[in-house]
Amino acid sequence: MSMKAKERAYLSKSLFIRGLQCRKSLYLHKFHPELRDEVSEAQEALFQSGHEVGAYARQLFPGGFEVPYENLSMEEQLNLTGEKIKRSTRILYEPAFSYDNVFVKADILRKARRGWELYEVKGSTGLKEEHLSDVAVQYYVLKGAGIRVSKASVVYLNKQYVRNGDIDPSALFVTKDVTQAVRDKQRFVTDEIAKMRKALGKGVPAIDIGERCEDPYYCDFYEHCWQHIPEYSVFDLDGRGRVKPFDLYRQGIVELRDAPKEILSKKQNIQLESFLQKKKYVNKAGLKQFLDSLWYPLYFLDFETFSCAVPAFSGTRPYQNIPHQYSLHYLKRKGARLGHRAFLAEPNIDPREELAGNLVNEIPDNACVLAYHASFEIGRLEELAASYPRYRKKLQGIVENVRDLEVPFRKKDVYHWKMKGHSSQKCVLPALVPQLSYEGMEISNGGMAVQAYFRMCESQDQSEIKAIRKALLDYCKLDTLGMVRILERLREMA
Ligand code: SF4
Incomplete structure (x- = not known):
């Protein structure tokens, strides 16, 4: 040239x-x-x-x-x-x-x-x-x-x-x-x-990874540029802590084990100690406080939703999350047999009213409702309450009774070194309940579930629709079963 x-x-x-x-x-x-x-x-x-x-x-x-x-x-x-x-x-x-x-x-x-x-x-x-x-x-x-x-x-x-x-x-x-x-x-x-x-004109620029890799867009060379980062690295540290992972990285500290404990925040130190000792950390007082806030009947709720830039239905806004599926495990009293209910809307309809009607019928007024990252479920319940006045009172009652299973993990009252700094269910479940896994499932994450639902809406093939329905029901069921098992583990720890 x-x-x-x-x-x-x-x-x-x-x-x-x-x-x-x-x-x-x-x-x-x-x-x-x-x-x-x-x-x-x-x-x-x-x-x-x-x-x-x-x-x-x-x-x-x-x-x-x-x-x-x-x-x-x-x-x-x-x-x-x-x-x-x-x-x-x-x-x-x-x-x-x-x-x-x-x-x-x-x-x-x-x-x-x-x-x-x-x-x-x-x-x-x-x-x-x-x-x-x-x-x-x-x-x-x-x-x-x-x-x-x-x-x-x-x-x-x-x-x-x-x-x-x-x-x-x-x-x-x-x-x-x-x-x-x-x-x-x-x-x-x-x-x-x-x-x-x-x-x-000068060959590959000598640019190292940085905040730019995700800002303003998630770069599509991410895997290539980040391949030198080990499985357990300073990037697992809580980014909201006193020390920013990139500050350590730029000082040449990459392995999590090399993070200097003297300057880390309390939560970051919990992570580091847990990793170094390959042990889980439990703050029993904090965990007990959380467990004491739950009661029976106990319902485990998880929504699956989709969203569209251009609102798909009357009464909805751009990118509004539309719940089209839920899974509900329940324990009517301590020691009771675990029950399960599920809802998955038919394709190509506004699923919200039918979903809301089913949900209020299935959750008793006095039930404690456990969700993971509950602000999401609360947001959807409030939107349903605003859209369907006949279910409003019941839905508002459910909202008041929602408790968040993520709390002990977010507060670092419980931490397992395999959680790699995260508190999401997808990171907590394999660390605490390794026998329950999404591996090998046809649908193994929320993104795949949304795409599968869209595929179901487009399909004319009844056998394909049936297969997708089954895969969606299995996936969402595992989410709430995972919550049940995580709670059992927390109770053992407390
Ligand atoms: S991942 Fe993308 S943004 Fe980050 S250094 Fe590589 S090329 Fe640049």
Whole structure:
């Protein structure tokens, strides 16, 4: 590659955004894409939901012409865009522009009296700093390509919007004028492009892992860059503690066993000691206080939910968690036989009312309801109470009786070194009840459960629907059975 070509290496909008987060990510993406992590089903789903948001945003600017990605080279997209602009097309979706060897596709471009209005559509529920860089690089390219941009805006989801019948795009979105902020960033864009090109010409940048690996986006070279971190490392330490894991890492302390106990917080020291002695830690007084707050009948509740960027049902907001399944183990009194109930909605219906009706029938008014990370279950119960007045009183009663099984772990009244600093059920269960495992199950985590539910909604094949239903019921049942077993272990410890 000649020096000149290196200086003007090809960039696109997404490469620019990637390069802002990390030069190494930009380099690896361009020259070693084979090192990228596999795209998860959940990420694919996010991509799909972005399409849906984009489609609704176009309804704010109807009648536009789309410059497609499929079957057209970049050159052809650029030519088609130029042609449409020459022919006075007033609204363009995905028009393509190139300047200074930087290629961008805008979401929506509208001809106005004083020039063109640029709209960038985001599936988030607020304006973020990274959105400004995204629009700023588009502005840079459009201006360079001779397009007079009179206004630049970010269009994002209005989190207060409540669907009522058909989607109302004018209420679903917020349009924020960012013209001035984007103009103020032009110098920054030019400088960054030059720096990125320089970095691309020098081999893999010597950049170590850092907070940037997850900020603003979860980097897709994570596994590659973090492979030198051992199984038990300083990154297991409670990040809210006095000492930040990255502070230790930057001092060359990587192994958890090497963490200096003198400077750690109390909770971090509990973790370290437990790890060094390969023993669990129990604060009996704290644990007893928690156990004393429970009573019989005792119900173990877990919801499965899904959420959509564009609300799927009337009465719901963007990204609202919709409960469509629950599992309920119960002990009517001390020593009683363990019972189990479950609910899983039929596909493609609003599951909430039927779920709420079943739940209030199954949980007695006086029951103690145990959930894991209970704020989630409480949030869903409160939303159901707000949506269905006939169940409100009962649901509010359940909310008052909810206790959180995560509390002893979050407070570090109980800690097992295999929990690796976490208090989530997925980390606590294998440490305390290794015989109960999600391994080998068709569905083994919440993300897979959501994708399976969506697959069930799309399927026309009755045998597939039946198989997914069974896998979903098995998965959710294990969640509450896990809670039952964890509580048994806690009682033994106390
Ligand atoms: S994982 Fe971190 S260091 Fe590696 S490329 Fe991504 S952001 Fe950069």
